[in-house]
Amino acid sequence: xxxxxxxxxxxxxxxxxxxxxxxxxxxxxxxxxxxxxxxxxxxxxxxxxxxxxxxxxxxxxxxxxxxxxxxxxxxxxxxxxxxxxxxxxxxxxxxxxxxxxxxxxxxxxxxxxxxxx
Amino acid sequence: xxxxxxxxxxxxxxxxxxxxxxxxxxxxxxxxxxxxxxxxxxxxxxxxxxxxxxxxxxxxxxxxxxxxxxxxxxxxxxxxxxxxxxxxxxxxxxxxxxxxxxxxxxxxxx
Numbered sequence: 216x217x218x219x220x221x222x223x224x225x226x227x228x229x230x231x232x233x234x235x236x237x238x239x240x241x242x243x244x245x246x247x248x249x250x251x252x253x254x255x256x257x258x259x260x261x262x263x264x265x266x267x268x269x270x271x272x273x274x275x276x277x278x279x280x281x282x283x284x285x286x287x288x289x290x291x292x293x294x295x296x297x298x299x300x301x302x303x304x305x306x307x308x309x310x311x312x313x314x315x316x317x318x319x320x321x322x323x324x325x326x327x328x329x330x331x332x
Numbered sequence: 333x334x335x336x337x338x339x340x341x342x343x344x345x346x347x348x349x350x351x352x353x354x355x356x357x358x359x360x361x362x363x364x365x366x367x368x369x370x371x372x373x374x375x376x377x378x379x380x381x382x383x384x385x386x387x388x389x390x391x392x393x394x395x396x397x398x399x400x401x402x403x404x405x406x407x408x409x410x411x412x413x414x415x416x417x418x419x420x421x422x423x424x425x426x427x428x429x430x431x432x433x434x435x436x437x438x439x440x441x442x
Contacts, residue, residue, distance in 0.1 A: 250430075
């Protein structure tokens with residue numbers, strides 16, 4: 216079946232512009248996660264959705280970052296007034312998240328490479 | 333706050349060698365531990381998931397172990413091949429999201 220998809224694959228934007236990044240999770244996966252990986256650094260957790268609700272937004276780096284999920288499916292990560300330090304690869308993952316154990320295995324999309332000039 | 337450490341940071345071995353990658357974590361109250369590989373410019377590929385009640389998982393030439401009480405996991409790669417060259421990431425789940433280590437960059441020389 217189809218995996219996690221993300222669009223665009225690459226985005227170059229000017230400082231101060233807003234950007235939207237999209238994630239389509241695996242069909243039927245109730246949980247969706249956003250992570251960020253800056254060049255040469257590890258992966259940082261940004262936000263997690265269970266269904267359409269975001270019980271954990273603790274990783275969002277500033278109020279310029281927001282995310283929503285609709286229909287327990289697609290999610291959009293929005294960055295307002297982009298800054299150069301926002302340049303990174305933004306990765307989305309999903310998991311079945313029903314029950315226990317292996318249901319929480321996370322499957323990752325290919326990422327969106329964001330470059331802020 | 334959960335912290336995940338991976339050693340070594342980088343490793344270069346000749347083809348055919350068996351090797352061990354190490355991962356340690358500070359909070360043993362985890363749900364699962366996942367090992368991933370990341371190829372340059374690409375996303376993450378899940379290799380193995382070990383549930384908190386399990387001690388090891390195997391997939392082909394890969395074997396991952398988990399000692400939750402001591403906060404350690406190892407990834408064993410048998411008979412390494414040049415195609416195994418990648419960055420290997422260890423990640424643990426406490427409540428919801430994964431906490432990642434910084435990875436081990438593996439180069440297998442032909």
